[in-house]
Amino acid sequence: MKISCFLGFLGLLLIGCSSTDKAFSNRDFLKNNYLNSKSLAIYEGIHDTTFVRVRNYEGFFVFDMKYASSDNFLKTAVYDCSECYLRMKTVRNLIEANNEFLEKGYRIKIYDCYRPLDIQKKMWAILPDADYVADPKRGSIHNRGGAVDITLVDKEGNELDMGTSFDHFGPEAAHAYANLPPKVKANRTFLKEVMLRHNFRAFKSEWWHYNLAGSLKDPLANFKWDCP
Numbered sequence: 001m002k003i004s005c006f007l008g009f010l011g012l013l014l015i016g017c018s019s020t021d022k023a024f025s026n027r028d029f030l031k032n033n034y035l036n037s038k039s040l041a042i043y044e045g046i047h048d049t050t051f052v053r054v055r056n057y058e059g060f061f062v063f064d065m066k067y068a069s070s071d072n073f074l075k076t077a078v079y080d081c082s083e084c085y086l087r088m089k090t091v092r093n094l095i096e097a098n099n100e101f102l103e104k105g106y107r108i109k110i111y112d113c114y115r116p117l118d119i120q121k122k123m124w125a126i127l128p129d130a131d132y133v134a135d136p137k138r139g140s141i142h143n144r145g146g147a148v149d150i151t152l153v154d155k156e157g158n159e160l161d162m163g164t165s166f167d168h169f170g171p172e173a174a175h176a177y178a179n180l181p182p183k184v185k186a187n188r189t190f191l192k193e194v195m196l197r198h199n200f201r202a203f204k205s206e207w208w209h210y211n212l213a214g215s216l217k218d219p220l221a222n223f224k225w226d227c228p
Contacts, residue, residue: 048089049218051145053225054113055084059095060102062109062153066166067119073167074126081227084113087145090212094148097198101152109159111149111166111208115142117222131205132169139220146215148200149208152191160187166208174205 046052054061065082066072086094098108120136120143127133134140141147152160163184164173171177175188188207195210196202203209 046088048087048092049145050088051085051114051221051223052088052091053083054086054091054094054110057091057095059091059098060107061094061098062107062157064109064111065113066111066149067115073169074123078119078122080224083225083227084110085145085225086113086148087212087215087218090146090148090215093199093212097195097200100194100198105155106152106160109151109153111151112142113148114145114221115140116224117143117220127169129169141211141215143220143222144215144218145221146212146218148210149206150191150210151208152187160191162187162191162207164207173207175202175207176204 055063063082063084065079065084067074068077068079068082070076094108101107117136117139120134120140123133124136128135134142136143149166151162151166154160161181161184163177163180164170172180175192180188191207192202199213200210201213203211
């Protein structure tokens with residue numbers, strides 16, 4: 001019997017392999033509970049809770065990893081490189097959401113994905129306010145691989161006006177904030193409605209933050225990914 005195999009660092013290239021070949025066992029390619037950018041893994045066999053590199057699953061995303069730069073509220077880079085890891089179930093739902101946006105002429109730009117618990121502790125030390133930063137004692141859904149910080153861009157790559165910048169810690173960033181231009185309200189509503197249809201939940205104080213439903217049940221993680 002033949003099954004499809006996924007060649008990690010080449011994106012969506014599929015090759016055939018024998019299901020009886022022990023060399024292709026998933027366990028052989030798992031390292032620190034995640035698949036790195038050079039892993040060869042049986043696509044159909046990847047468990048929903050396994051961490052994977054999102055760039056390996058081309059969903060026509062735009063990446064702007066804010067915490068790999070100084071363009072964030074910390075004003076310093078806390079990631080060694082611009083990589084986005086999420087649990088497999090989060091990636092699948094995110095691709096489905098992005099497919100709907102693509103049909104309407106837009107696509108998702110990703111600001112942040114999985115976040116190691118040590119980074120969460122650093123953020124909490126700077127801003128210990130649970131309305132904006134999760135207490136590391138409980139952890140964030142980001143630390144569980146089930147959260148994404150996102151916006152939308154049009155066909156030319158221009159970000160839709162969402163009223164505030166990413167990481168704006170003020171009432172204006174909340175979904176319920178009413179004093180916004182109609183176009184901004186429409187853009188936020190558009191993003192939210194599509195994400196909700198694809199099993200994500202909005203975070204009330206941040207228009208950019210979405211959690212995959214049920215992710216709070218997943219354990220916290222603190223691994224750091226390998227940089228190319």
